[in-house]
Amino acid sequence: MKLxxxxxxxxxxxxxxxxxxxxxxxxxxxxxxxxxxxxxxDAFYPDLGELHAQLLRVQLHWGGVLGIAEGRPWDAxxxxxxxxxxxxxxxxxxxxxxxxxxxxxxxxxxxRWANGGRLPTRxxxxxxxxxxxxxxxxxxxxxSYLRDDGVVLPRVRYWTAWNEPNLPIGxxxxxxxxxxxxxxxxxxxxxxxxxxxVDGVHGTLIAGERVACGDTGPRGNNAPTSxxxxxxxxxxxxxxxxxxxxGFDAYAHHPYPGSPSETPTTPPPGSTAVTFGNLDVxxxxxxxxxxxKPLWLDEYGYQxxxxxxxxxxxxxxxxxxxxxxxxxxxxxxxxxxxxxxLVRDExxxxxxxxxxxxxxxxxxxxxxxFERAAEAV
Numbered sequence: 001m002k003l004x005x006x007x008x009x010x011x012x013x014x015x016x017x018x019x020x021x022x023x024x025x026x027x028x029x030x031x032x033x034x035x036x037x038x039x040x041x042d043a044f045y046p047d048l049g050e051l052h053a054q055l056l057r058v059q060l061h062w063g064g065v066l067g068i069a070e071g072r073p074w075d076a077x078x079x080x081x082x083x084x085x086x087x088x089x090x091x092x093x094x095x096x097x098x099x100x101x102x103x104x105x106x107x108x109x110x111x112r113w114a115n116g117g118r119l120p121t122r123x124x125x126x127x128x129x130x131x132x133x134x135x136x137x138x139x140x141x142x143x144s145y146l147r148d149d150g151v152v153l154p155r156v157r158y159w160t161a162w163n164e165p166n167l168p169i170g171x172x173x174x175x176x177x178x179x180x181x182x183x184x185x186x187x188x189x190x191x192x193x194x195x196x197x198v199d200g201v202h203g204t205l206i207a208g209e210r211v212a213c214g215d216t217g218p219r220g221n222n223a224p225t226s227x228x229x230x231x232x233x234x235x236x237x238x239x240x241x242x243x244x245x246x247g248f249d250a251y252a253h254h255p256y257p258g259s260p261s262e263t264p265t266t267p268p269p270g271s272t273a274v275t276f277g278n279l280d281v282x283x284x285x286x287x288x289x290x291x292x293k294p295l296w297l298d299e300y301g302y303q304x305x306x307x308x309x310x311x312x313x314x315x316x317x318x319x320x321x322x323x324x325x326x327x328x329x330x331x332x333x334x335x336x337x338x339x340x341x342l343v344r345d346e347x348x349x350x351x352x353x354x355x356x357x358x359x360x361x362x363x364x365x366x367x368x369x370f371e372r373a374a375e376a377v
Contacts, residue, residue: 017117026330028370028377029055029101031299034066035346037092043361047343049099051356051367052374056096057104057298057339059163060089062133063111064120069133076132079140086140090153093141097154104298104339105141106215107134108170121172124191127196134159134200137262142206158210158337160252160298161197164217165190166236174231175224182224184231187239193241212252212296213245214236219258219273232272234285241289250313250336251286254299255279260313264324265287276300278326285332296337297329301354302363307345308353318354319365326373340370 034130036044037058048056061067066088073083073369092102107130109120114129116122124130124263139145140331167185196211201211201247220232231239233253243308253275258268264276274282279295285295302321305312313321322340329335356367 013055022352026326026335026377027054027337028326028342028374029053029057029104029339031057031341032343033346035072035353036343037095038066040086040092040344041095044343045095045099046358047205048096048101051343051371053099053101053370054100054374054377055104055158055337055339056092057106057107057160058089058092059108060105060137061109061120062107062130063114064109067109067111067120068137069111073132073251074113076129077135077139079136079145081136084136090147090151093154093156101326102158103141104155104160104337105137105154105156106160106163106298108163119172121168121170123171123193124196127139127192128165130193130196130199131203133196135203136200138201138204138206138209141173142204144312157208158170158212158296159197159201160212160215161194161248162190163215164254165193165215166220166233167217167232168228168230170215170217172231177224179186184236184239186231187236188243190236191240191243191245194245194248198304202247210249211247212250212298213240213248215252215254215298216252216274218256218275222272233274234272237289246251248293250294250296251290252296252298255297256300257302260302260305260311264321276328279332279335292334294336295332295334295337296339297335298337298339300325300338301341301352303353304355304366306343312353313365319369322366322369323373326377330377 057284062069067083071083072239073081075081092312096103114124141156145153162170171186174186175182198211201209214326216236220230222232222235257275267277268275302318303312304315304318329338342355344357345353345359347359356370
């Protein structure tokens with residue numbers, strides 16, 4: 001009996017461990033640029049509903065042109081502080097909820113008052129300012145926040161910290177010379193950012209909140225003396241771990257292909273990129289450094305030719321690659337989120353052309369492919 005009981009406990013422990021490591025299922029959705037949900041909401045949100053998207057990723061700007069906190073708040077942890085202007089983000093959350101779509105908020109951009117009057121891509125001088133803002137944001141979008149007009153705002157469960165901090169569009173400086181050696185300064189700054197957002201959101205003690213750190217771009221040159229220094233995703237991951245980033249629930253990454261010749265299963269050339277074709281190198285390193293954590297692929301897509309003759313694939317290939325990517329994500333137990341960028345092509349050729357529609361609203365084959373995949377998920 002004792003042996004049988006012991007064996008039963010071993011089996012139960014193994015089952016619990018497997019359950020803890022099993023992916024809860026893929027969440028499929030859209031990441032989009034502000035031009036869509038700010039400037040063309042009448043077309044954008046019905047498209048989200050037609051696509052059966054589960055999630056919409058939105059950059060929640062702390063500072064900058066679209067910033068919520070352009071002035072220093074008196075009580076930064078209070079979402080009702082008069083320095084905060086949440087109006088444009090309330091509208092997004094409400095409009096998405098009308099289509100049955102949840103929000104992934106990416107907290108991004110430092111106000112000038114918090115970083116010494118510099119650009120939003122400079123880290124805050126005090127992590128406590130960012131932590132207080134993150135706490136206020138999570139409280140406001142807790143699902144029980146009552147506005148003065150009697151509207152209860154929908155809940156936001158998923159949060160990510162910053163956007164592509166391994167590139168200058170996310171954080172500057174990327175590298176810094178310290179004591180005669182180059183260090184990845186962006187990862188040092190990012191560890192503080194990650195921890196502040198994690199602590200702020202989790203500090204609400206609202207059950208079920210999930211925060212991802214990383215949100216890395218797919219490539220980096222690791223060349224601090226180049227004209228545009230960037231950091232490869234694996235080097236950045238290791239450096240943020242050394243700098244003390246901790247406590248996050250998932251790791252986010254953008255596994256974009258590097259050229260039209262790369263399919264979702266094509267390993268990228270060289271050793272510094274992480275795309276769909278070599279996600280295993282990222283999950284292996286993530287496990288080594290942080291244990292088993294889910295992977296959110298919260299921005300991904302293929303541009304089309306036409307109109308992009310340099311970086312685009314044919315619309316038919318785009319649809320096929322979308323379907324393949326969803327299948328790969330569903331088969332990977334680490335991947336629990338996949339967000340396609342974007343619904344509609346940007347209307348300037350120098351912009352991004354990975355939309356499921358052309359700039360003037362004509363559906364590409366990928367629109368139907370996404371709809372079918374979302375229904376299956």
